Amino acid sequence: MLRLRSSILAHLLSSSPAASPASPLHRLISAAAPAIPPNPGSFAVEEYLVSTCGLTQAQAVKASAKLSHLKSPAKPDAVLAFLAGLGLSAADVATLVARDPRFLCAGVERVLAPNVAALTGAGLSRSDIARVLSLGRPQFRHRAMASTLHYYLHLLGSLDNLLRALKYGSLFSSDVERVVKPNVALLHECGLGACDIAKLCLSSRWLLNTNPQRLQAMVVCAEGLGVPRGSRMFRQALHAVAFLSQDKIAAKLEFLKNTFRWSDAEVGTAVSKAPTVLELSKALLQRKSEFLISEVGLEPAYLAHRPVILNYSMDGRLRPRYCVVKFLKENALLDRDRDYYSAVVLTEKVFMEKYICPHKVAAPHLTEDYAAACRGEVPTRFIFS
Incomplete structure (x- = not known):
């Protein structure tokens, strides 16, 4: 029976339904459920995690410790059917469950469906929501998640920024009302705009939570x-x-x-x-x-x-460009009064246009010598007495 259920759920997870996850929910759950209620004492969590959720044996052993209270596959089946309705792939589901095994115990009708409805109302598509859920954050199985994500989505300005912050930091480590919002208000008072605050949140992810x-x-x-x-x-x-x-x-x-x-x-x-x-x-x-x-x-x-100038790479910019400028001056191809700093601050594209390309005839090896210098080599022509 477990194998039959596993094959049905695996089929659901491998497909991408076009409908909303809430409407086919009961149909998916009933399709995944066994015809005969299982023996409460016979549910093998590890086997279920491997055969149905796609975890490796090692992952299943680790995850099963957090699911030892489960006596039936009813809740996990409902969650997996819900995720299938959202369009999560089998690989995404395996990643989610490995990161947060207790997600399999989340209430579909009480928590997951309302959260998805709220995020949809915030402008996220089903595929967007699937990307968010696949990160496997424990907070995603709590009712407050939707309003918190909605706030951070507005604060960070884009779904990609939100996903970066979720992936590499914890947006949920502090209370939004008592900590994060007062910090954001202070940053606004300091003259920081929405873009600046978003950059701070991404580069110093703990700053807003302090x-x-x-x-x-x-x-x-x-x-x-x-x-x-x-x-x-x-x-x-x-x-x-x-x-x-x-x-x-x-x-x-x-x-x-x-x-x-x-x-x-x-x-x-x-x-x-x-x-x-x-x-x-x-x-x-x-x-x-x-x-x-x-x-x-x-x-x-x-x-x-x-x-x-101190923030630029020593080997990737400062030294190679100094060599080019010095070479050009030594060969009377550049005014000796030309400022070194003006060459350093240029983007790579503009530097090539102004300092390399105009001298292809007079200095045919300059392009390759500059490239070598950027790799940390010292071309013979860049050795000055």
Whole structure:
């Protein structure tokens, strides 16, 4: 009987019904149910997880520990039929059940169907909802899930952003009304728009879930770095100081001052223009200082007013482009007064158009030499005496 039920449910999961999951629900459940009620003591959870849900034996052993109370396949059958109605594939169902075995115990009529109806009302299609459910978050089997997801969907601006946040972070770890909404209100007061808040939520997924008093302290700390509320850099400043103690920030500022030979005022200028330099490791900062000051010959004050240069890749951008600029100047193909920084900040496409392509005749190997330099190699033509 279990094999018969498994084959019926497997067929349902392999198909993609066009109707709403709620309308064929009772038909699907009755189709999947056995003709004769099973013996309550005979339900083999592990076998069911493997044969019906598609889990591996190892996954089934782990998952069955959370389903040991089940004495009948009635609830799991109903859930699987509901998921089939939504259009989840067998692979998605296996992933969902492996991540959250207790989803098989969720009430279809009481929880899942109302949640799906609410998400549909929020503008999500059946395929969208299937993508959300396939992530297997435990909160998806609770009634409050729909309203919470609706709020985050509006906050993040798109389903793809919502899925990214759900996949790599926990949007449900804090109370939306008491924690998340006050934090969002504070960020709005700081001049951050919806797009900025969405980016913060994706890059620092715990930020909105932190204690509101702690977020207020971060705001004060960011302002203390010389980055005023409402400025373009404020979001980056918040990201940079998040959960760093005052002592650690002070130590990093002192390191920057010594490493780049900056005055107190120049450190302040650099950090206010590019707060993300606080996130760079000391080893990387030391390496960039040696290259930019000692090798390229840039003045400390010059760097203090253009600190964004420190955020670029040393081997992928700074050194290869320096080699190209120096090669062109050495061969009288570029004005010697041309600023190195102006070459560094260009996108790769524009850099190629301005510094590589115009010299294909005069320097036919420049394209391949630049590509080699980006790979960490040092072409002979880029070795300067």
